[in-house]
Amino acid sequence: VVQLHRExxxxxxxxxxxxxxxxxxxxxxxxxxxxxxxxxGPLYTDPGRRTYRALGFRRGLGATLxxxxxxxxxxxxxxQGFRQTRTAGDPWQLGGVxxxxxxxxxxxxxxxxxxxxxxxxxxxxxxxxxxxxxxGRSS
Amino acid sequence: xxxxxxxxxSGLRVRPINPISGMTVLDEAGEAVEIDRLWRxxxxxxxFVRHFG
Numbered sequence: 617v618v619q620l621h622r623e624x625x626x627x628x629x630x631x632x633x634x635x636x637x638x639x640x641x642x643x644x645x646x647x648x649x650x651x652x653x654x655x656x657g658p659l660y661t662d663p664g665r666r667t668y669r670a671l672g673f674r675r676g677l678g679a680t681l682x683x684x685x686x687x688x689x690x691x692x693x694x695x696q697g698f699r700q701t702r703t704a705g706d707p708w709q710l711g712g713v714x715x716x717x718x719x720x721x722x723x724x725x726x727x728x729x730x731x732x733x734x735x736x737x738x739x740x741x742x743x744x745x746x747x748x749x750x751x752g753r754s755s
Numbered sequence: 756x757x758x759x760x761x762x763x764x765s766g767l768r769v770r771p772i773n774p775i776s777g778m779t780v781l782d783e784a785g786e787a788v789e790i791d792r793l794w795r796x797x798x799x800x801x802x803f804v805r806h807f808g
Contacts, residue, residue: 617802617804631797632796632798633794633797633798634793634794634796634797634799634800635799635802636793636799636801636802637802637804638801638802638804639803639804639805639806639807640807641807643782643783643785645806645807646783658793659782659783660781661781661807662781663781666778667775667778667780667790667803670774670775670778671775705804705806705807705808706805706806707805707806709806710805711803711805713800714799714800714801715800716773716793716798716799717794718794718796718798720776720791720795728805731805744800747798
């Protein structure tokens with residue numbers, strides 16, 4: 617999350633969009649997340665995971681522990697210095713990323729396919745640059 | 756015409772409506788926040804994490 621936040625910082629500034637992180641589990645879990653991640657932006661939780669379900673984000677053993685791509689993603693994350701600590705929230709839930717315009721239209725959506733699967737920041741950058749472009753102009 | 760969401764191999768989706776508009780999340784104080792606030796002022800990038808671990 618912090619890495620994505622850093623990579624998108626200039627694009628967020630340019631587009632006027634705000635990055636928010638949403639997790640699941642009790643609100644008390646959020647302070648631990650801040651401590652471990654150094655993330656200092658807007659942070660929320662959806663304890664009932666209603667938003668996750670509405671967006672169709674994957675959940676279950678097949679999407680997490682038993683997914684063939686999960687170990688590779690875990691090794692990659694470990695090599696990059698990330699460490700999995702005690703789970704605070706639903707361990708079987710996967711997440712994703714949305715880009716939503718001010719009017720509420722979802723202009724980009726990425727649903728993680730396995731634990732450790734994230735969209736490329738460049739894809740979000742492209743969407744943000746389109747969203748911030750004045751109406752009527754083409755590329 | 757009803758259009759359901761479709762998932763490509765890249766994980767990208769196309770969706771005709773916003774299914775979470777009007778829903779609420781909790782802030783760090785445990786107060787309910789309408790999720791629309793996260794994009795209403797200039798748009799938003801919402802990162803849904805697996806968990807807080």
